[in-house]
Amino acid sequence: MMIRHRTLGPAALVLVVVAALGMGTDVAVAAGGRQIDRAVTRQASGANGASIARTRSVQADGQGGRSAARNGSWTSASGASGSGAVRRDRAADGTLSRSASRSASGDRGSMSSSGQASRDADGNIVQSRNSNATNATTGNSVAASSSYSKETGFTHSATCYDAGGNTIACPKR
Numbered sequence: 001m002m003i004r005h006r007t008l009g010p011a012a013l014v015l016v017v018v019a020a021l022g023m024g025t026d027v028a029v030a031a032g033g034r035q036i037d038r039a040v041t042r043q044a045s046g047a048n049g050a051s052i053a054r055t056r057s058v059q060a061d062g063q064g065g066r067s068a069a070r071n072g073s074w075t076s077a078s079g080a081s082g083s084g085a086v087r088r089d090r091a092a093d094g095t096l097s098r099s100a101s102r103s104a105s106g107d108r109g110s111m112s113s114s115g116q117a118s119r120d121a122d123g124n125i126v127q128s129r130n131s132n133a134t135n136a137t138t139g140n141s142v143a144a145s146s147s148y149s150k151e152t153g154f155t156h157s158a159t160c161y162d163a164g165g166n167t168i169a170c171p172k173r
Helices: none
Strands: 002-008 011-018 025-028 034-046 051-061 066-075 081-090 096-106 109-119 125-135 141-149 153-161
Antiparallel strands (some): 066 081, 096 109, 109 125
8 A cells, every 4th residue: 555645735635556455456357358446545635634535446357347436536625525436347258337426515505416327238228317406595395307319318307395305396497
């Protein structure tokens, strides 16, 4: 494990490269491909209490399959916070998948969103996403979803709620 620490003005930056449990190594595979398993984590924090952390990882099985993932989180000096994650996978047969999520909250409200998409070996794509947001002042919220497939095309729906959970008309843009 290697740790690097630098002070940059009021912020301290800590770089951590994880090299345990096989992370950070390349291992040759008999089939001629490369098996890879790596991860890197970076963190930074400021004197005012703000911070951020990120992790990235990559894996390959040596047979044509591979995946990559990123995740992170942050906190602001005012106490707002958020996080996010993304993962991408590719199989040896050419199928692909991706999933992602995000969330944040602060004095103005909160939000969350997650979705996934995939493509099979024949090129067919399927996608979906769900999102929610709440206004901290009014308590009003929205729940939205969208999806796509070759069979159904693109669909989208959104429902708005007041602070009591009653359905209300969604505001126009």
